[in-house]
Amino acid sequence: MAQKIDAHHHFWKYTPEGYGWIVDRMSRLRHDFLPADLEKEIGSAGIDGVVTVQARQSLIETAWLLLLAEKSTFVRGVVGWAPIAEERFPADLEVLRENKKLKGLRHVIQDEPDESYMIRADFNRGIAALKNSGLAYDILIYEKHLSTATRFVDRHPNQIFVLDHMGKPRIREGILEPWRNNLSELARRENVYCKLSGLVTEADWKAGSGAELRAYVEIALAAFGPQRMMFGSDWPVCLLATTYADWFATVSQLISALSAAEKDQIFGGTAIEVYRLHN
Numbered sequence: 001m002a003q004k005i006d007a008h009h010h011f012w013k014y015t016p017e018g019y020g021w022i023v024d025r026m027s028r029l030r031h032d033f034l035p036a037d038l039e040k041e042i043g044s045a046g047i048d049g050v051v052t053v054q055a056r057q058s059l060i061e062t063a064w065l066l067l068l069a070e071k072s073t074f075v076r077g078v079v080g081w082a083p084i085a086e087e088r089f090p091a092d093l094e095v096l097r098e099n100k101k102l103k104g105l106r107h108v109i110q111d112e113p114d115e116s117y118m119i120r121a122d123f124n125r126g127i128a129a130l131k132n133s134g135l136a137y138d139i140l141i142y143e144k145h146l147s148t149a150t151r152f153v154d155r156h157p158n159q160i161f162v163l164d165h166m167g168k169p170r171i172r173e174g175i176l177e178p179w180r181n182n183l184s185e186l187a188r189r190e191n192v193y194c195k196l197s198g199l200v201t202e203a204d205w206k207a208g209s210g211a212e213l214r215a216y217v218e219i220a221l222a223a224f225g226p227q228r229m230m231f232g233s234d235w236p237v238c239l240l241a242t243t244y245a246d247w248f249a250t251v252s253q254l255i256s257a258l259s260a261a262e263k264d265q266i267f268g269g270t271a272i273e274v275y276r277l278h279n
């Protein structure tokens with residue numbers, strides 16, 4: 001049977017200082033979320049392995065996530081953080097690359113005050129250094145950044161990019177454009193992949209049904225195709241709006257019209273390919 005992979009989730013030991021982005025209305029997230037907690041959740045959904053993604057911008061967190069991955073059988077890989085825009089980055093990368101569980105890097109672009117951060121020379125010098133590392137780069141942005149993201153990826157045609165959370169469309173407001181247009185343009189780049197994740201927290205947190213997500217998922221599927229899309233839970237952040245099992249069921253429902261092979265691709269095949277999880 002095809003392996004089922006959750007391509008996007010987080011772990012943390014909660015401290016107010018370390019996780020300032022967890023604001024008051026997210027109090028559900030002010031707890032520890034560790035491998036033993038996730039193991040129960042993925043078991044109920046029939047998921048075999050996960051990719052753990054950074055939640056703090058620190059090399060200490062990256063090292064901690066890699067340690068958790070080494071000790072766990074189901075954590076197949078880590079998308080960590082490193083100081084990509086800094087001069088020291090090539091040296092950090094040399095060290096990080098030695099750990100085979102590191103599969104990608106991510107910077108929290110969405111919170112950078114400079115809306116052109118992605119096309120800055122220092123950041124692009126760092127991304128260029130990823131060449132031949134085999135590491136993917138996860139793009140975490142809001143939909144307003146999508147056209148800049150296209151300019152960014154065009155500078156690195158041989159780099160594998162993963163767009164997190166379908167570029168965070170404005171589901172709560174029911175707005176499709178300009179997200180649809182900008183996403184479709186970005187998707188024309190064959191080296192860009194897309195995570196079917198994080199959408200419930202961009203929708204009305206209490207809505208509880210997948211209906212309002214359908215139009216967005218259909219647009220992303222038409223743009224990227226199942227070959228370049230992958231399922232992610234965004235657990236524990238998803239708990240603000242749903243449960244692990246319910247999100248898995250919602251995605252299964254949203255892609256129910258696809259063929260068995262296409263579903264396998266979204267629920268594992270793409271992540272295994274992009275993050276080289278077989279190594």
Ligand SMILES: [Zn+2]
Pocket residue numbers: 008009010053198234237
């Ligand atoms: Zn996330």
